[in-house]
Amino acid sequence: MPRTGRRPGNQDTREAILAAARQAFAERGYDKASIRQIATSAGVDPALVHHYFGAKDQLFLAAIEATIDPGKAIGEVVSGGLDGIGERLVRTFVTVWDSPAGTPAAALIRSAVSHDWSARMLREFITSQILGRVVCNLDLDPKEAPLRASLVASQLMGLIMARYIIKLEPLASASRETLVATVAPTIQRYLAGPLDGLDQ
Amino acid sequence: MPRTGRRPGNQDTREAILAAARQAFAERGYDKASIRQIATSAGVDPALVHHYFGAKDQLFLAAIEATIDPGKAIGEVVSGGLDGIGERLVRTFVTVWDSPAGTPAAALIRSAVSHDWSARMLREFITSQILGRVVCNLDLDPKEAPLRASLVASQLMGLIMARYIIKLEPLASASRETLVATVAPTIQRYLAGPLDGLDQ
Numbered sequence: 001m002p003r004t005g006r007r008p009g010n011q012d013t014r015e016a017i018l019a020a021a022r023q024a025f026a027e028r029g030y031d032k033a034s035i036r037q038i039a040t041s042a043g044v045d046p047a048l049v050h051h052y053f054g055a056k057d058q059l060f061l062a063a064i065e066a067t068i069d070p071g072k073a074i075g076e077v078v079s080g081g082l083d084g085i086g087e088r089l090v091r092t093f094v095t096v097w098d099s100p101a102g103t104p105a106a107a108l109i110r111s112a113v114s115h116d117w118s119a120r121m122l123r124e125f126i127t128s129q130i131l132g133r134v135v136c137n138l139d140l141d142p143k144e145a146p147l148r149a150s151l152v153a154s155q156l157m158g159l160i161m162a163r164y165i166i167k168l169e170p171l172a173s174a175s176r177e178t179l180v181a182t183v184a185p186t187i188q189r190y191l192a193g194p195l196d197g198l199d200q
Numbered sequence: 201m202p203r204t205g206r207r208p209g210n211q212d213t214r215e216a217i218l219a220a221a222r223q224a225f226a227e228r229g230y231d232k233a234s235i236r237q238i239a240t241s242a243g244v245d246p247a248l249v250h251h252y253f254g255a256k257d258q259l260f261l262a263a264i265e266a267t268i269d270p271g272k273a274i275g276e277v278v279s280g281g282l283d284g285i286g287e288r289l290v291r292t293f294v295t296v297w298d299s300p301a302g303t304p305a306a307a308l309i310r311s312a313v314s315h316d317w318s319a320r321m322l323r324e325f326i327t328s329q330i331l332g333r334v335v336c337n338l339d340l341d342p343k344e345a346p347l348r349a350s351l352v353a354s355q356l357m358g359l360i361m362a363r364y365i366i367k368l369e370p371l372a373s374a375s376r377e378t379l380v381a382t383v384a385p386t387i388q389r390y391l392a393g394p395l396d397g398l399d400q
Binding site: 122123126127146147150151154155156157158161163165167169170171174178181182185186189195196 | 319322323326327346347350351353354355356357358359361363365366367368369370371374378381382383385386389395396
């Protein structure tokens with residue numbers, strides 16, 4: 001028996017909004033995509049988009065079917081500043097990926113490497129939802145921040161590939177603390193250490 | 201006009217051997233797969249496999265359609281020992297990936313994340329053709345070597361993802377020297393630095 005208050009029409013409208021959102025984020029990027037334009041594409045009023053999904057970052061998370069909100073986890077990671085950031089970031093990252101929430105995230109990565117569309121979405125997700133927040137909340141030189149952030153992303157994506165997708169041993173079954181102890185210094189250096197390569 | 205000396209039958213035989221080899225490597229792994237068993241599966245004499253493809257490592261490279269032989273490049277990288285290994289490894293790695301030889305390698309990675317079969321092949325490739333050679337030729341503690349090698353693989357796979365597949369800026373268009381300067385210390389530490397996480 002269908003639940004009251006949930007008509008098929010609502011579901012269709014939600015899906016139409018999500019489809020328009022995916023297209024807009026992939027084509028225009030997170031920053032340039034607008035709720036107004038997404039609403040127009042979906043043939044609905046912008047207020048309805050807000051009503052269903054809230055702000056743009058929430059709509060984006062719904063569009064990529066994310067099961068966690070990285071904003072909250074990242075807020076805790078960056079709140080302590082640069083001191084110990086590597087350890088906090090790796091511990092939080094591995095905890096989330098080892099949890100059930102990691103499964104849809106792995107699906108996005110799998111999809112990203114085989115479809116240009118998903119690759120653009122993943123790039124937008126990493127840039128706007130993760131790196132942007134990390135960089136904004138840390139005291140980094142604005143000239144160095146983008147390279148530092150993309151180096152962090154490279155090590156964390158590689159950890160995902162090795163541990164969860166390719167399942168390369170002994171990394172695949174290493175304990176969380178082993179990963180924190182070995183990978184955290186890399187993240188710490190990428191964010192807070194000297195980057196000799198920046199002048200090249 | 202078909203070239204003389206290259207009958208269709210030969211091509212069919214080559215393809216049959218390659219198909220049997222892919223199946224054997226994926227199912228049994230590089231070490232356990234044997235030329236004899238591959239020949240039997242393909243319905244040919246083992247001598248014919250050797251005639252067409254040479255030794256097992258060459259057959260493996262042909263099976264994954266590799267356009268470079270990592271053995272040669274890695275030989276030069278490891279010949280200098282642990283001192284400066286990070287810099288030599290990153291420079292060689294980026295040089296190969298920036299060259300036309302990187303295209304089929306990227307295809308294998310794309311395929312690996314969407315197909316379990318390719319993931320197993322990629323894991324075998326990384327383990328037997330790359331990490332095995334690096335570890336054998338460096339003076340590493342045998343207890344630590346596998347974790348060190350898989351950490352190196354995680355950073356290098358992440359670099360591939362960020363630079364060549366997701367195309368995350370500024371890493372995607374960074375100069376080779378920038379990558380060497382920023383990533384080499386990570387590789388150096390993974391191979392030669394203290395690994396506090398090993399006792400956990």
